[in-house]
Amino acid sequence: MFRHDIIIVGGGLAGLRAALSIKSADVAVISKVHPLRSHSISAQGGINAALGSDDRWEDHAFDTIKGSDYLADQDAVEVLCTDAPARVLEMERWGTLFSRTDEGKIAQRPFGGTGFPRTAYAEDRTGHYLLHTMYEQALKNGIKFYDEWLITRLVVDRGRCCGVTGYNIADGDLEGFQAKAVIFATGGYGRIYKHSTNSIINTGFGCAVAYRAGAPLEDMEFVQFHPTTLYGTNILITEGARGEGGYLVNKEGERFMKRYSPNQIDLAPRDIVARAIQTEINEGRGFEGGYVHLELRHLGAGKIKERLPGIRQIAIDFANIDPIEKPIPVRPGQHYSMGGIASNKNCETLISGFYVCGECSCISVHGANRLGGNSLLETLVFGKIAGENAQNYANSNLFEDNEIIEKAVLEEQKRISGLLERKEGEDFSRIRDELKTILDERAGIFRTEDDLMIALDKIRELQIRCRSVHIRNKGTIFNQELVNVIELEGMLDVAEAICLGAKARKESRGSHFRLDHPSRDDANWLKHTIITFKPEGPRIDYKPVNITLYKPKPREY
């Protein structure tokens, strides 16, 4: 058994930032992949902060709250926006090479749904630069890492978290990790959808582990679909491309966004642009196969090479199109999880000693729709807070009896042996594919009661079939098939929570658009959805939105 004052699960930006704020406690970071393979590495467009004297945190907060369709908790948004400049400048001091203006200041570009060019960037590879900086700092500070361990259970005793169990992917060992406090920074769940911009590892398993341990999930119905993913592969084409002046065109050559958002046009919030593109495709104004064009040619070769080199390379490598010469074919795809493990602005959950930050959490600063550039910011701001608060907790509490962890390890060993010993059954990949397809088809950009009912029925059928999956690979060394099977149960839990929340919410708000209830309904639905795991089936509750700064108004763009 391993023992540390604080265990952080997740080696992306949120987990590493949490680790760096722990100074007076023993901390270890566990990740199912090497930290530099965490999904944060692929962030492209940039990170928001009111850096200049002509921008204010209040304006950043207003854009965030309006963009969230007024579902964000405004006390948490205040924390996000007031702390933003300090966190961005800290990354610069630690070594991130942000792109520059001619005067040598950190360059900032316009992003969707904002009233000001507020998004600081490092070319179109911002996540790459930030994560490398953060990892260097973690090495410099001697943070202990356990790479390629999959955490399978959060161990909770009488409402208090006392550690986790982990499966060593490299050699098949199952161990307990005893801790006074645990932080989950396990990222999003994009890969439960078929068309997603997310890394393969983004299964939402961390959310499911917390959920099964008694931490409720919040606002899971709010799934962000990014307007521009490369047709064919769904690799992200950053909003920064439109921020630099790119625009969308349908097959009739029309800049159709003028019809959907007369003021912000191509830089309307993502939910609006994604729905507009999907409507163009559905109504026959998309190109054959289902896509529209992102036009960049007018920017010129110099600007494309300087500001969008990664996008150009992606288009050349994966679509054989050089955006200097031809428009990029794009369509919407799943991109971000606004919902997650329910938490307050201190990153605390309902379980004592258990903290969350980053994309797996719902704090909730994004409400019903996240603005581009606010997620990287959230990882830094709330990663720091999670680390500080976990440290305070660990320093004023003792370790629980280690027998509790030992018992959990034995149960997990038995469960995993049981999976491997099964001699026949269905292949996991069929179940996973059917899950992804049903979510794309029935719980996507446009939703209806009937579609969500069909999705829920299917998920419940898949949950039953999942219990008799057969694993062909019985090996202990890098048994990826076993890892996939362990995670599949969690993916089904997350999918069920999304569809339950979406079916119950009889309104349209932000990314959640119900064709059968097309208007926002503040009188009945200005509230967060809370879903709690119960052995007899999930329970749905609601909690009020924290409104401190700006009263809800109709959204106009």
Ligand SMILES: Cc1cc2nc3c(=O)[nH]c(=O)nc-3n(C[C@H](O)[C@H](O)[C@H](O)COP(=O)(O)OP(=O)(O)OC[C@H]3O[C@@H](n4cnc5c(N)ncnc54)[C@H](O)[C@@H]3O)c2cc1C
């Ligand atoms: C293509 C793309 C581009 C983006 N660009 C931007 C952008 O420009 N600006 C912006 O603000 N946002 C952007 N985002 C969103 C942003 O990148 C993510 O929300 C953010 O990086 C998430 O960071 P994180 O630390 O919470 O999680 P991640 O970086 O996803 O890290 C999760 C970590 O948890 C570990 N983990 C998960 N489950 C387990 C488990 N059970 N056991 C052990 N380890 C586990 C993983 O190994 C990993 O280390 C983008 C997203 C995508 C998909």
